[in-house]
Amino acid sequence: MPLFAIMLGATFGALVSLQPINDSDLFWHVATGRSTLELQLARQDTFSWTIAGRPVLTDQWLGDAILAAGFALGDWRGVLAIRVIAVTLLVTVITATALAARPGRPSVAIAAALPAIALSRFAWTDRPELLGLLCFAVLVPLLRGGVRELLLTIPLLFVWAQLHGSYALGLVLVLASCAARALTERRERWRFAPIAAAAIVATLIGPSGLASWTSSGGHFLAPPRYIAEEGVPDTSTVPGLLFAITLGIVVATALLSRWSVSVRELALLIPVLFVSLTALRYTPFFAIAAVPLLAERLFDPIARWRQQRKSIVDDRVRGAFIALAVAALILAIARADGRVDESGYPRAALRAVPAGPGLLNRYEWGGWLMDAAPATPVFIDGRLFPFVPTVLDDYRAILNAHMGWEAVADRWGVRTMLVRPSDPIAIRAPDRGWRVAYADAIAVVLVR
Amino acid sequence: MSARRLAPLLVAVATFAIAVAGAPSDSDMYWHLASGRWMVDHREILRSDVFSSTVMGQPYSVGEWLGEIVLYLAYAWGGWIGIVLLRGVLVAIGAFFLTRAALRSGAPVLVALPLVILALVLSTIVWTDRPHLFTLALFPLMLDLLIAARAGAVRRLWLVPPVLLVWTDLHGGYALGLALVALFAIDAVARRRQPLPFVIAASLGGVATLLDPASIGLGAAAAHAAAPPRFIVEESPPDVLTPAGALFALFILGTLSVALRAGGELIDAVVIVPLLYLGLSAQRDMPYFAFAVVPYLAARTPIALPLLTAWAERIKQPRAALPGVAVGVAAMAIVALAGLPAAPDESAYPTGALAPLRQRTGAVLNEYDWGGYLIWRAPDQPVFIDGRLTPYLPQVLADWNTAIRLGPGWRDVLERYHVNTVLLRPDRPLVGALREDGWRATEGEKNWVLLSRP
Numbered sequence: 001m002p003l004f005a006i007m008l009g010a011t012f013g014a015l016v017s018l019q020p021i022n023d024s025d026l027f028w029h030v031a032t033g034r035s036t037l038e039l040q041l042a043r044q045d046t047f048s049w050t051i052a053g054r055p056v057l058t059d060q061w062l063g064d065a066i067l068a069a070g071f072a073l074g075d076w077r078g079v080l081a082i083r084v085i086a087v088t089l090l091v092t093v094i095t096a097t098a099l100a101a102r103p104g105r106p107s108v109a110i111a112a113a114l115p116a117i118a119l120s121r122f123a124w125t126d127r128p129e130l131l132g133l134l135c136f137a138v139l140v141p142l143l144r145g146g147v148r149e150l151l152l153t154i155p156l157l158f159v160w161a162q163l164h165g166s167y168a169l170g171l172v173l174v175l176a177s178c179a180a181r182a183l184t185e186r187r188e189r190w191r192f193a194p195i196a197a198a199a200i201v202a203t204l205i206g207p208s209g210l211a212s213w214t215s216s217g218g219h220f221l222a223p224p225r226y227i228a229e230e231g232v233p234d235t236s237t238v239p240g241l242l243f244a245i246t247l248g249i250v251v252a253t254a255l256l257s258r259w260s261v262s263v264r265e266l267a268l269l270i271p272v273l274f275v276s277l278t279a280l281r282y283t284p285f286f287a288i289a290a291v292p293l294l295a296e297r298l299f300d301p302i303a304r305w306r307q308q309r310k311s312i313v314d315d316r317v318r319g320a321f322i323a324l325a326v327a328a329l330i331l332a333i334a335r336a337d338g339r340v341d342e343s344g345y346p347r348a349a350l351r352a353v354p355a356g357p358g359l360l361n362r363y364e365w366g367g368w369l370m371d372a373a374p375a376t377p378v379f380i381d382g383r384l385f386p387f388v389p390t391v392l393d394d395y396r397a398i399l400n401a402h403m404g405w406e407a408v409a410d411r412w413g414v415r416t417m418l419v420r421p422s423d424p425i426a427i428r429a430p431d432r433g434w435r436v437a438y439a440d441a442i443a444v445v446l447v448r
Numbered sequence: 449m450s451a452r453r454l455a456p457l458l459v460a461v462a463t464f465a466i467a468v469a470g471a472p473s474d475s476d477m478y479w480h481l482a483s484g485r486w487m488v489d490h491r492e493i494l495r496s497d498v499f500s501s502t503v504m505g506q507p508y509s510v511g512e513w514l515g516e517i518v519l520y521l522a523y524a525w526g527g528w529i530g531i532v533l534l535r536g537v538l539v540a541i542g543a544f545f546l547t548r549a550a551l552r553s554g555a556p557v558l559v560a561l562p563l564v565i566l567a568l569v570l571s572t573i574v575w576t577d578r579p580h581l582f583t584l585a586l587f588p589l590m591l592d593l594l595i596a597a598r599a600g601a602v603r604r605l606w607l608v609p610p611v612l613l614v615w616t617d618l619h620g621g622y623a624l625g626l627a628l629v630a631l632f633a634i635d636a637v638a639r640r641r642q643p644l645p646f647v648i649a650a651s652l653g654g655v656a657t658l659l660d661p662a663s664i665g666l667g668a669a670a671a672h673a674a675a676p677p678r679f680i681v682e683e684s685p686p687d688v689l690t691p692a693g694a695l696f697a698l699f700i701l702g703t704l705s706v707a708l709r710a711g712g713e714l715i716d717a718v719v720i721v722p723l724l725y726l727g728l729s730a731q732r733d734m735p736y737f738a739f740a741v742v743p744y745l746a747a748r749t750p751i752a753l754p755l756l757t758a759w760a761e762r763i764k765q766p767r768a769a770l771p772g773v774a775v776g777v778a779a780m781a782i783v784a785l786a787g788l789p790a791a792p793d794e795s796a797y798p799t800g801a802l803a804p805l806r807q808r809t810g811a812v813l814n815e816y817d818w819g820g821y822l823i824w825r826a827p828d829q830p831v832f833i834d835g836r837l838t839p840y841l842p843q844v845l846a847d848w849n850t851a852i853r854l855g856p857g858w859r860d861v862l863e864r865y866h867v868n869t870v871l872l873r874p875d876r877p878l879v880g881a882l883r884e885d886g887w888r889a890t891e892g893e894k895n896w897v898l899l900s901r902p
Binding site for chain 2: 221222223225232233234235236240244247248250251252254255256257258259260261265266269270273274277278293400401402403404405421422424427428431432
């Protein structure tokens with residue numbers, strides 16, 4: 001692994017320790033993972049009162065368990081440490097991939113890696129998704145390698161399928177790569193069928209089995225658009241603009257380049273581009289997949305003045321730098337704020353929320369409530385799919401004060417509502433006799 | 449005559465036949481027509497609002513006065529059939545020049561035509577009866593003109609300033625045409641091949657767009673492209689999981705695939721990349737990216753996929769094929785002309801609410817996309833808001849949103865604008881709240897409800 005890549009990775013790893021711990025999905029991931037660590041894989045819901053006892057997905061059990069293990073070892077600082085390590089590895093792998101494609105050109109490698117680092121920045125959250133992104137970054141150089149590297153994708157897919165649903169994209173790419181190689185390497189095409197079969201089997205060996213495919217398929221083919229990160233890439237937002245710029249750079253580079261790429265390279269880039277176009281959260285995948293292409297073809301403005309020098313970095317210097325990077329990361333984790341940033345959560349409103357079932361809460365507060373008010377089961381939370389369609393539809397009908405919302409609230413037996421002051425129901429429910437038990441700039445508690 | 453020479457005409461006629469099949473139904477068409485009628489009746493350009501209760505008398509301009517007048521004159525000449533025919537002719541002009549541009553590289557007809565057809569299918573999302581149609585016709589015209597000029601027919605560049613002069617008053621999309629000319633001028637300067645005519649054409653074209661102060665300015669056009677109003681469906685970013693979005697994605701994937709296999713020239717990069725950005729920024733701009741890449745794909749697909757091209761060239765055309773296709777296309781056009789829709793499709797509008805609405809007094813709060821319809825069909829009842837959008841920014845639009853979504857202060861909005869009547873879709877939160885508050889409801893068949901203050 002090039003030292004330059006490690007140092008850049010450590011730099012970004014240290015920087016990401018400054019990011020507060022506040023992701024709304026983190027809390028339900030940790031709660032679920034805690035159950036797994038107690039050797040009770042959470043196959044039924046135990047956190048809500050609307051789907052209590054019903055089956056829930058276990059497709060991210062390992063990702064959840066890693067986050068819970070981080071929490072068990074070091075409280076929220078342990079979770080932050082996982083983020084720091086994951087981002088360090090992610091940036092290191094991306095940069096190393098760029099350097100491998102354009103050896104000895106760190107300036108070009110940085111330029112090629114920058115769009116991927118910038119876009120992946122929006123996924124540097126405390127979720128299994130970050131681990132999935134890391135797996136994808138590892139997959140890209142493996143797919144560009146030989147048969148041995150292709151074989152290594154099988155154990156990678158096995159682990160990835162337990163971490164996060166994005167493994168489905170990895171599986172598609174491995175299959176596409178096998179097909180492309182079978183087409184172009186005709187003499188040895190027989191090799192690729194068993195590799196493809198093993199890749200498929202590797203994703204099925206897990207507690208979810210075939211169910212993990214349905215979860216991934218649901219996300220990829222029918223993303224729930226009302227969740228911001230599942231929306232289409234929007235050029236009027238920073239991540240959407242970055243994606244459009246990245247795509248523009250890749251297209252311009254391809255148009256102005258004189259080299260023709262292989263079918264294998266196309267089999268990697270084209271499916272990833274389509275997936276990235278489907279939803280904002282998938283845009284980093286394309287930027288990461290395009291890193292080798294950009295590194296190989298980007299213009300090197302200082303090539304004329306560059307002199308070939310023998311590397312002055314021997315193993316001792318390298319070891320010293322790596323030790324320095326590790327020390328810097330440990331220091332960054334130790335000095336980071338290890339508490340949850342609750343500025344966006346209704347902490348003060350909790351004293352007006354009674355224990356027991358009957359609470360209708362905002363979607364994005366559900367996970368946090370599992371941690372902050374474990375005696376009060378939630379109406380809905382970020383796990384989403386178990387709540388689709390009935391609970392989610394009813395939640396939206398009540399929250400937006402749609403026609404007949406009172407009947408819906410009656411049917412469920414909603415006794416309390418914890419919503420934002422700007423929600424239509426916060427305006428409408430007091431008109432219909434609900435009492436405002438608590439109100440501040442973040443939340444309103446309404447009691448029947 | 450060869451298939452190559454006849455193809456643009458055949459594609460144009462076939463496209464015309466398909467384009468005239470649908471009845472007018474666009475929600476913005478009505479206020480464009482009303483604006484055109486006002487200007488023809490008053491013999492002056494409409495510079496202030498005369499249709500709403502919220503911004504009545506306030507100055508505004510959508511800058512498409514000539515497009516609105518032409519649209520209204522088509523209506524005055526032939527009723528709704530006039531509107532349909534205008535749509536068919538403009539779409540056919542676009543199809544004609546797009547096909548010519550695709551075939552200029554010498555690509556086999558069987559490679560170029562599928563690309564043209566796919567781009568035209570994508571463009572159906574903007575086959576709406578608005579001044580936008582003029583941009584749909586003029587963009588391919590300008591593209592073909594510039595490609596021809598780059599290939600040596602430099603004299604045609606003298607057409608650029610007059611085309612831009614007229615385009616500027618027809619539709620705000622003229623900025624696309626001007627940008628296209630500027631990009632070709634950059635390419636000519638970079639290549640050092642006859643840069644002067646291109647630079648002069650771009651400069652005079654730029655001046656031509658500034659001559660009419662009543663047009664929408666370049667700054668406003670650029671601002672609209674940079675920050676599209678997302679709550680309007682056509683202004684939202686492309687969703688590749690919809691049919692049109694999937695087609696757009698197909699063009700992106702195809703362009704990248706061909707570029708990676710066959711490369712391109714500077715002109716390809718300077719034209720395709722900005723239009724790719726534009727297409728990604730709003731659904732309504734997706735067709736212009738497709739139009740821009742069709743000539744590139746037609747030229748380079750044979751290099752990227754030589755086997756496909758060899759196959760296409762090997763296909764022997766039966767002697768009767770071309771006359772057969774020509775007769776078929778002519779028959780399509782005759783059938784289409786015989787069955788022209790003579791009335792608009794108003795099934796999406798609150799037609800049944802018009803009669804009770806006329807008996808109401810006081811201001812009416814209406815759905816955004818019904819505003820134009822009400823301007824045309826109930827001209828005595830000023831609207832709260834409509835598709836012209838700009839006169840309502842920012843305050844009226846914000847207030848309208850507050851009211852219909854039951855935001856904080858929604859009652860104040862109704863009081864401030866003296867709203868006595870509400871005409872909305874039944875699932876709006878405001879409808880439920882007003883019913884509960886005792887407003888009298890007149891039910892629509894399925895898609896509207898009219899509420900009156902008790």
